[in-house]
Amino acid sequence: MAVIQTEKRKGLTGSVRVPGDKSISHRAVMFGAIAKGTTRVEGFLPGADCLSTIECFRRMGVTIHTHSPTSLQVEGQGWDGLREPGSFLDVGNSGTTIRLMLGILTGRPFWSTVIGDESIARRPMDRVVKPLRQMGARVDGRRDGKFTPLGVRGGNLQGIRFESPVASAQVKSCLLLAGLQAAGTTTIAEPSLSRDHTERMLRAFGVELQREGYAVSVQGGQSLVAQEVRVPGDISSAAFIMAAALLVPDSKVTIRDVGLNPTRTGIIDALQAMGARLEVEEKGEWCGEPVGDITVRSSELQSTEIGGDLIPRLIDEIPILAVIASQAEGTTVIKDAAELKVKETNRIAVTAQELRKLGARVEETDDGLIIHGPSPLTGGECDSHGDHRIGMAMAIAGLIADRGCKVHRAEAIDVSFPGFEALLQQL
Numbered sequence: 384m385a386v387i388q389t390e391k392r393k394g395l396t397g398s399v400r401v402p403g404d405k406s407i408s409h410r411a412v413m414f415g416a417i418a419k420g421t422t423r424v425e426g427f428l429p430g431a432d433c434l435s436t437i438e439c440f441r442r443m444g445v446t447i448h449t450h451s452p453t454s455l456q457v458e459g460q461g462w463d464g465l466r467e468p469g470s471f472l473d474v475g476n477s478g479t480t481i482r483l484m485l486g487i488l489t490g491r492p493f494w495s496t497v498i499g500d501e502s503i504a505r506r507p508m509d510r511v512v513k514p515l516r517q518m519g520a521r522v523d524g525r526r527d528g529k530f531t532p533l534g535v536r537g538g539n540l541q542g543i544r545f546e547s548p549v550a551s552a553q554v555k556s557c558l559l560l561a562g563l564q565a566a567g568t569t570t571i572a573e574p575s576l577s578r579d580h581t582e583r584m585l586r587a588f589g590v591e592l593q594r595e596g597y598a599v600s601v602q603g604g605q606s607l608v609a610q611e612v613r614v615p616g617d618i619s620s621a622a623f624i625m626a627a628a629l630l631v632p633d634s635k636v637t638i639r640d641v642g643l644n645p646t647r648t649g650i651i652d653a654l655q656a657m658g659a660r661l662e663v664e665e666k667g668e669w670c671g672e673p674v675g676d677i678t679v680r681s682s683e684l685q686s687t688e689i690g691g692d693l694i695p696r697l698i699d700e701i702p703i704l705a706v707i708a709s710q711a712e713g714t715t716v717i718k719d720a721a722e723l724k725v726k727e728t729n730r731i732a733v734t735a736q737e738l739r740k741l742g743a744r745v746e747e748t749d750d751g752l753i754i755h756g757p758s759p760l761t762g763g764e765c766d767s768h769g770d771h772r773i774g775m776a777m778a779i780a781g782l783i784a785d786r787g788c789k790v791h792r793a794e795a796i797d798v799s800f801p802g803f804e805a806l807l808q809q810l
């Protein structure tokens with residue numbers, strides 16, 4: 384088990400890039416695999432989750448060349464190019480892999496079995512299995528298909544209209560992928576807008592989609608055409624570097640070529656509301672995704688309230704936001720975030736538990752966190768609980784803690800941010 388140790392620092396400066404966006408990297412492989420032709424991907428995230436996606440599609444007979452860890456070539460042969468896998472499809476720790484792939488598998492005329500790690504085995508799959516069954520999919524698994532392992536006998540889908548109770552890009556994307564293989568129209572309506580990388584990338588691959596408010600529709604029977612995909616830096620990874628620059632005194636850091644999709648930039652809005660000295664320079668679009676540079680300086684921060692439509696726009700950033708809020712003047716309230724309980728860990732409970740170990744004053748609520756600041760951090764030992772974002776949040780907290788922070792089970796960080804520790808050293 385890996386351990387990383389961070390120490391109290393001063394004056395972080397530099398201009399860096401973070402690894403490619405995880406959501407976009409998964410989709411580039413999947414859409415390349417079902418498209419016709421050769422899809423080239425640059426800036427791919429070689430994190431454990433996206434490598435699981437590659438391995439699953441290889442098991443379905445798709446040829447994927449890796450020219451370097453970040454440069455891929457996916458040889459798609461259309462929907463019919465996917466073959467019945469001879470063994471399990473193992474998604475590892477990746478919720479995006481399993482939920483999106485189920486949308487693809489349920490339309491394919493073959494049998495497949497999907498498994499994952501201990502964390503995946505605890506995460507709810509019924510949020511996709513139920514609507515997929517309404518479309519006619521034959522999916523079963525542990526506890527009536529709520530949990531892995533799952534078995535899928537694909538084929539014969541019918542379009543539906545689905546009102547999703549949660550704003551989830553994984554649910555929406557799963558049903559769009561199933562809908563592309565279904566008879567008629569499939570519509571997914573959500574309570575607020577979740578990240579829209581699937582819609583943007585499907586359009587780039589030649590698919591027609593209709594959007595009406597928070598509902599998106601797709602006609603079945605469409606095929607995808609191979610593309611060149613350049614993946615921007617992951618704003619969710621950039622958030623840890625932004626936090627380091629904000630909290631460590633005398634710092635100024637620029638993070639270049641970060642994805643600035645408005646469904647993902649809630650962290651920028653929240654930090655600016657807290658008084659962060661943060662500038663964004665938009666530079667253009669890569670495959671329909673806005674990209675730019677973010678410069679962050681050490682800042683005096685005030686508390687804030689985070690809830691409602693902002694939550695899906697920063698859902699993965701809440702552990703690091705809690706670290707930042709522990710240093711802001713006043714009480715920060717994070718609410719409407721019950722979804723955090725079904726992430727890689729229960730991130731409400733785990734964030735509160737680990738931050739308290741370092742001396743922060745954090746209360747857990749039913750749907751979020753209350754953080755009282757500013758609290759000087761004493762530091763000490765923390766555990767990632769096998770959750771990459773918890774591991775990184777605590778490592779960043781160590782940069783301002785008197786005794787630093789030793790993070791146990793730090794290997795989880797490789798899920799989304801290979802090279803995290805080296806990048807911190809470089810600043």
Ligand code: S3P
Pocket residue numbers: 405406407479550551552553554556577578698699722
């Ligand atoms: C993701 C969607 C989000 C996010 C996850 C990646 C995606 O999950 O938390 O890290 O790539 O679609 P939900 O769709 O469950 O909110």
